[in-house]
Amino acid sequence: MEKRELTCIGCPMGCQITVELENGEVLSVTGNTCKIGENYAKNEVTHPERTVTSTSIVLGGDKPRVSVKTASNIPKDKINAVMKEIDAAVMNAPVHIGDVVVKNVCGTGVDVVATRNVEAI
Amino acid sequence: MLNYDIVIVGGGPAGLAAAVSARNAGVDKILILERDKELGGILNQCIHNGFGLHTFKEELTGPEYAYRFIEKVLDAKIEYKLNTMVMDISEDRVVTAMSREDGMYQIKAGAVILAMGCRERPRGALNIPGYRPAGIFSAGTAQRLVNIEGYMPGREVVILGSGDIGLIMARRMTLEGAKVKVVAELMPYSGGLKRNIVQCLDDFGIPLKLSHTVVDIEGKEHLSAVTIAEVDNHGKPIPGTEERYTCDTLLLSCGLIPENELSRNAGVEMSPITSGPVVNESLETNIPGVFACGNVLHVHDLVDYVSEEADRAGQNAAKFIKGELSENSGAEIEIVATEGARYTVPSTIDIGRMDDKLTVRFRVGAVYKDSYVSVYFDDERVMHNKKRIMAPGEMEQVILLKNKLEEKPDLKKITVKIEAE
Numbered sequence: 001m002e003k004r005e006l007t008c009i010g011c012p013m014g015c016q017i018t019v020e021l022e023n024g025e026v027l028s029v030t031g032n033t034c035k036i037g038e039n040y041a042k043n044e045v046t047h048p049e050r051t052v053t054s055t056s057i058v059l060g061g062d063k064p065r066v067s068v069k070t071a072s073n074i075p076k077d078k079i080n081a082v083m084k085e086i087d088a089a090v091m092n093a094p095v096h097i098g099d100v101v102v103k104n105v106c107g108t109g110v111d112v113v114a115t116r117n118v119e120a121i
Numbered sequence: 122m123l124n125y126d127i128v129i130v131g132g133g134p135a136g137l138a139a140a141v142s143a144r145n146a147g148v149d150k151i152l153i154l155e156r157d158k159e160l161g162g163i164l165n166q167c168i169h170n171g172f173g174l175h176t177f178k179e180e181l182t183g184p185e186y187a188y189r190f191i192e193k194v195l196d197a198k199i200e201y202k203l204n205t206m207v208m209d210i211s212e213d214r215v216v217t218a219m220s221r222e223d224g225m226y227q228i229k230a231g232a233v234i235l236a237m238g239c240r241e242r243p244r245g246a247l248n249i250p251g252y253r254p255a256g257i258f259s260a261g262t263a264q265r266l267v268n269i270e271g272y273m274p275g276r277e278v279v280i281l282g283s284g285d286i287g288l289i290m291a292r293r294m295t296l297e298g299a300k301v302k303v304v305a306e307l308m309p310y311s312g313g314l315k316r317n318i319v320q321c322l323d324d325f326g327i328p329l330k331l332s333h334t335v336v337d338i339e340g341k342e343h344l345s346a347v348t349i350a351e352v353d354n355h356g357k358p359i360p361g362t363e364e365r366y367t368c369d370t371l372l373l374s375c376g377l378i379p380e381n382e383l384s385r386n387a388g389v390e391m392s393p394i395t396s397g398p399v400v401n402e403s404l405e406t407n408i409p410g411v412f413a414c415g416n417v418l419h420v421h422d423l424v425d426y427v428s429e430e431a432d433r434a435g436q437n438a439a440k441f442i443k444g445e446l447s448e449n450s451g452a453e454i455e456i457v458a459t460e461g462a463r464y465t466v467p468s469t470i471d472i473g474r475m476d477d478k479l480t481v482r483f484r485v486g487a488v489y490k491d492s493y494v495s496v497y498f499d500d501e502r503v504m505h506n507k508k509r510i511m512a513p514g515e516m517e518q519v520i521l522l523k524n525k526l527e528e529k530p531d532l533k534k535i536t537v538k539i540e541a542e
Binding site for chain 1: 165168169170180181182184185188267268269270271296297314315316318319320323324490509510
């Protein structure tokens with residue numbers, strides 16, 4: 001049996017939650033004081049996900065960088081791989097909010113998209 | 122001299138929302154003055170997500186949130202001037218501004234909305250001993266360098282202060298390849314959101330040391346190491362607890378201070394607690410026709426509340442120039458924050474000028490669990506709401522109803538306090 005200690009992010013209480021796991025199955029969640037904590041803990045130990053935000057290079061724009069994000073959450077263990085693909089991307093101005101910067105980043109099925117406008121100069 | 126109905130000082134989230142709401146209220150000649158080269162303010166460098174859950178019911182990044190409002194300003198053809206510094210605001214609402222293109226010029230404003238935002242507390246205000254080498258940045262300066270300019274301030278980082286910007290930058294610099302060695306926080310609790318502690322520090326194994334501060338800085342030309350130590354209950358370093366970290370970068374995330382040089386010069390009365398103007402129910406300062414909103418008024422936790430507050434300031438400024446904001450009757454009700462509540466915004470109410478509902482925002486001075494937010498009308502307790510948790514990092518609010526206040530014609534004082542039971 002595996003035990004995992006988590007801090008709930010649902011509210012400022014920050015309950016210290018203990019999750020007991022067996023073969024990837026959640027056996028018990030303790031330490032939480034409401035349902036939000038239980039749901040958070042179950043997701044966090046079975047398939048933790050994060051949105052990654054960063055910047056990519058833009059050529060010929062009124063700014064040197066364009067801010068980007070993964071259009072939805074990606075698996076937490078892919079954060080570093082996603083960052084590498086974002087760092088390798090080079091866009092040509094103009095770039096607009098929602099433009100795809102990296103398609104299907106790291107095979108996650110999620111696109112990296114621009115989060116601001118960079119006009120061509 | 123130029124003439125405008127409303128001049129808004131600052132083109133960040135507060136200024137943008139105030140402009141849009143004043144235009145929606147039918148004001149024609151509005152001018153936004155912004156010192157940066159683009160609208161949007163500090164949101165442009167806050168490229169992380171989590172903005173706008175209240176306003177738009179979705180998680181946006183800072184630049185996306187800003188653009189929602191910039192778009193409205195552009196669509197409404199509201200005038201704005203970039204690269205423009207406001208030098209002075211006079212008591213009779215003459216705004217003196219300066220830019221490379223236009224030189225120095227003056228604008229007569231029907232109403233002025235202060236929306237200058239806030240600044241980070243600098244090293245000089247922190248009393249950190251040691252040398253003064255290069256490599257020490259406020260967290261927000263580092264954020265601008267990394268996210269806007271595309272430069273890395275350094276490779277080995279120590280962060281003092283666990284405010285949200287510091288936490289966000291711990292993750293940001295780690296993702297860009299830096300090694301963040303430790304985050305030291307003077308207080309026994311973090312001022313940052315739990316979510317940021319988990320997703321910016323825990324995710325990357327960055328230690329957070331509570332009740333710790335920087336006691337030495339080494340490096341003649343460039344930073345080479347800092348020493349941190351544990352502090353006692355009075356904030357004094359405890360001998361023998363020192364730990365030395367070699368590093369080339371120290372980031373400071375030690376609080377935000379509203380930027381009110383202009384307000385002070387204009388004669389605006391200031392609150393020593395918020396470092397922002399004292400305002401009435403209309404978000405109007407002691408100078409008639411001068412309003413304030415956003416982080417220049419009091420530092421907010423969420424930008425959604427900035428937008429909401431600025432919307433009210435814009436509406437009230439519109440009423441003022443149309444002569445619909447009735448004369449201050451002089452019969453003001455004072456709002457007093459005490460016993461755990463540090464301040465309230467607004468701090469006075471004139472019932473004659475009050476909307477049906479008034480949101481009063483405040484912050485608590487410590488962490489309170491299972492306590493009550495109580496509101497007293499003079500000596501009578503009229504509100505007693507249990508909260509599971511309140512923390513200094515989060516804004517709290519109570520909503521006052523005009524009809525309840527009208528039931529008490531002799532009401533002089535409203536008190537907001539935190540009670541254990």
